[in-house]
Amino acid sequence: MTVKKRILITSALPYVAGVKHLGNLVGSMLPADIFARFCRARGHETLAICATDEHGAPIELAALEEGIGPRAYADKWHAVQKKLGDDFGLNWDNFGRSSSPANHELTLHFARQLWKNGFLELRITKQAYSVTDARFLPDRYVIGTCPHCGYDRARGDQCENCTRVLDPVDLINPRSAVSGAQDVEIRDSTHLFLKQSQFAGKLRSWIESHKHDWSPVVTSIAFKWLDEGLRDRGITRDLEWGIPVPDDIADGALKGKVFYVWFDAPIEYIAATKEWADRNGTDYLDWWQGKDVTYWEFMGKDNVPFHTVGFPVTIMGSGEPWKLVDRLKGFNWLNYDGGKFSTSGKRGIFMDKALDIAPADVWRYYLIANAPESADSNFTWEHFAGVVNKDLADVLGNFVLRVTKFCAARFDGKLPGEGEYGDEEKALIADLDHRVKTYADYLENAEFRKAMGELRAIWVVGNEYLTRAAPWAAIKTDRAKAAVGVRMGLNLVHLFTHLIWPVMPELAKTIHRAIQPIGGYPGVNGELIIPWPHESMAQELDDLTPGQTIAPPEVLVTKITDEQVEELKARFGGA
């Protein structure tokens, strides 16, 4: 048996505005959930944390536009994301909110520690201010004519037309993106800056120490920031919605300002843990300051700088023994039919629409089997249909049906006990001993594409065995020989349910019930955990009891037809 470990898992926090697309899902929440399920199945003490990221200018302005307060706006979308997460089988120990009291409390704690330790300082910055709107505007909320190419809707941070980096003062005829008002001026504003530059050496040696267990996409992004020279970073903003800067920091010089969303968002990992611990009567510091915990983070590459620089500086600067991440798993982008998924452009497939097309488990398998781990990967409907039809419907689903239906037709739906396993079965057992271990090793390292490749290969091995055993031929002359094939086939089906549960929990349960009641144990939020199979395939594949009733399931995975592919392409073609 594997050594029991304590594993802390966080997924990058989805921004609360709107429904997330499949690129967001595959880059953080889904791999975090699959990894957490795998850890739970292995019997490790596991804590999986996610939350909505609820602060920042976009929320405040979107709420303004809808005529509701930012709190109400965040409430609405948090509920939507919670439900969609549930529908996708994302089972967190806690799905929190960065606007929670716990996060307010902890964010202030970190800010005060940093202030006390001298890692924060006041600086005066120049910022765009809209007189009509009576508010400061983030650079990208100032629009005007690009001085380089003349594009008349350039944003204050960058011109989308010629891609040049801009400053709001560069714009000709600047105006507010909020109201269109032209009385935009530049004013002074005082802010707190985090002295990241003082941590450059410490960060570099920390990241160096992870070159062997973080992927190149992660370390190269981190080193890029360090190589360019770490700059101190403003951690406050002129907004109303957020965590207010308290008067005891800088003697009230920042009255009316809030912390920058990227300062408080990662702290929510800790705060959501605290909420969970408080509810369960345990201590969150066991997880965040405990020495025997391995901490995994999952995120898209856009989040990497904040998790390799910003958040670590917050932790290091606190002077307290908070855990730094041990294994940082970063993902590239999932592209949609050659272009990018875009929330603002409504391009691609979003979590709500996806479930109208296929069940959650089908998406979970497809997405993780094609996760953009080492490079950006590309989604097409043809590819999706091909994988669903071949891997899930044919190789896995059909295997379950052919075995269970044959048992029902020829052995009266009772698992046959006649005959003994011979050389064919022993060879299969030896092969699977190796393959199941390989699969587990890949999952243990969060190498999802390779893990899914091995999982699929295991299903193929089942089909190969059945072809050699050919119980449909044996039954005519040698009932015991046919019984051996069917018994092994059913044991394989049973094995598969245990192997696929982390990836496809509902399908695993459906198949398992066809063989026998699920003997799992209670897990998170009352969900039954189907545990990892026995390490010895000789035991695992001789586990079912002769005589037990087998009930063939209905079609497990519905195929996607060519006509549907055409229809989906037309429907989701993009803006």
Added chain:
RNA sequence: GGCACCGUAGCUCAGUGGUAGAGCAGGAGAAUCAUAAUCUCUUGGUCGGCGGUUCAAAUCCGUCCGGUGCUACCA
């Protein structure tokens, strides 16, 4: 503009110095338990171009071309 990553079979991707790989698609055959699902065999690539280092380069270096992203006030 700067920087980073990527460019390998029709498609989706492995492979990072030692005789080019997998799955799918395509072709041939076997089987008929099963969602016509499976199994076996098989066609297919001068590894983006050019130049260099090396006994040896998809792999290292330079350069060019193409794609994507980031560029610190979107998150």
